[in-house]
Amino acid sequence: MNRIFWRFVVLVLLAITLASFAVYFAINRLFGDPLEEIALRQVSAQIFLLEQYVDKAPADEWLLRLNKVREVSNLNIDLIPLPQAQSALDGDQRYALQRGEVVLDIASKSFYRRVDLNDSKYAGSAGDVIHARDLPIDVGVVLKMEALRYAIVALFLLLPIAFWSRSHWRGLQQLSGVADEFGQGHLNTRIQLSESSILFPLADCMNQMASRIDVLLETHKNLLHSVSHELRTPIARLEFGLELLRNAPQAVQEKRIAAMEEDIHELNALVNELLDLTKLDQQHALKRQSFAIDGMLQDCLHAMEHQLTGQDIKLELASDLGELNGDRRLLLRAMGNLLNNAIKYGNGVIRLSAQRSGTDQIMMTVEDNGPGIPVVERSRIFDVFYRIDRSRDRHTGGFGLGLAIVQKAIQLHGGSVVVEESALGGAKFIVSLR
Known part of the structure; x- marks a missing residue:
């Protein structure tokens, strides 16, 4: 049996025990001792005999009837002084006895009651107390019934808990095993749990974490290989x-x-x-500030004025671009890299445009009239050090890092960048920002 189950067993039993005591004390406080009520029902015949047979006798026959009851019953009935009876009782019981009520002493299976309050039975009877012993009081049966009820409630609580904890324990064991596998470098191991399992979100997060780490390590491995290759050549x-x-x-x-x-x-x-x-x-957080989008794009063209010499630049900026809250320096770098690509691979014609799509989306595009990018290559050109074969030379090929920087800069802003075929005949890079 797993540790989760046994911890639940202890917790449930402790909770039921505390609840039972809380119920008992609450009932005792609000409605009186339930055990005393049971004991009163068990000795109701003896009390009835005292109240209906002995108490209703004429004054000169009261003692005779009391002695008669002693003879025909199994009770031990004595007359004791009131102070002696009070010394055997607690505070509340003393007040009840003082008022002439029947006071039960469950532990000694007896009850106390004053003979009367005004010496009407015999001379000095107000100072005497009837002490009846050996009463047929047995609360043990009631306590056994309560214990049985306690056991049944605990059983019906623990059975579903056992089933629940067993499935969770197996899931936790699997998580622990896979975590050990991850620690040993086996990042292709995956946790197989049903979607209905409460541990499935955690397992899914661990699987995604392992996938990301695996991709990251593979990327770093490729990066190291590519860096060594790029450095080795020069x-x-x-x-x-x-x-x-x-x-x-x-x-x-x-x-x-x-x-x-x-x-x-x-x-x-x-x-x-x-x-x-x-x-x-x-970088996880951007140094955001509000800036005009058209001003940023014009500054980008101005900074690249030397490289753009001899190029036919078509600038198309919508009038309602407004402002954007972001890192201006990063976006300048990203758009500059896209313009550099258009200069390298285009044939002298570049179009830079920006417009709003809806109320909260900015679309910026850079197009050229070059040979374009084959469809099969478009999903890979943003990878680090990836270059199309025809561009592998030191003057036009670059390092394969420019588009990777563009993608990361745009993603940090919560946007995306894609490449399509341009109406000019070459490549069309579309940057979407919100």
Whole structure:
């Protein structure tokens, strides 16, 4: 049996016990002691005999009838002084006795009652008390019935709890086992629980967590492989250039040095791109501020004025763009990367447009008239270090990080970026922001 069940057993039994005592004390406080009521019913015949046979006798026959009752019954009846009776009772019972009521003493199976209150039975009878002992009082049967009721209630509570805890214990055992598997690096292990299980949301979260970690590790593995490849190429060129530089003539040396400087710039650019990408991966909160969308896009074009020289730029901005609450610097970088792509792969025509879609969505698009992006490649171009084969050269191919930075920057704003075919003939990048 599992530990959950036994803990529930202890908890349920403790709760039922406390509830039973609470019920008993509440009834005792509000309606009187229930055990005393039971005892009164058990000795009602003896009390009836005293009240109807003895008490109703004439004054000169009262003692005779009392003695008659002693002879024909199994009761031990004595007359004792009132102070003696009061010393055997507690406070409430003393007050009841003082008023002439029958006072039960369940523990000693006896009752007390004053003979009378005004010496009407015999001289000094107001100071005497009838003490009847050996009464047929037995509350043990009642206590056994209560214990049986307690046991039945506990059983009917614990049976569904046993079934419930068993299923949960098995689910927890499975969670624990899979967690151990995760700890050992087996991230392809999954928790198999029914959707009706109360632990299913937790299991589903753990499965999603394992999937994300698995993807993250695979991404980092690919990233490490790609970084080493990207770094190896310019480093190899630098080594080769240094080797050739040693015995080369002066004119050749200048060319080699220029090529090596270009390789160094390439390494610096790669490192900067990687740092930017890492910062975006680690960034959870944006430095948001309200800014005009049309002003941001015009500033982006102004910052890229040198690169855009010779390009036919078509700027189409709606009049109702208004403002956006976000990180202006990140969005400038994202739109700048998209414009850089349009410059690299287009044939001189670029269209930048922005408009509202509904009341809370901004659509910004960058289009070019280049060869476009094949449909089969569109789902992968935002992956880190992914480049289409035809673009793998140091002048136009880049590092395959620009679009990855675009996607992360837009996702941090809660938006999305997709690529489609442009009416200009090339690629059309659509950025959606809310």
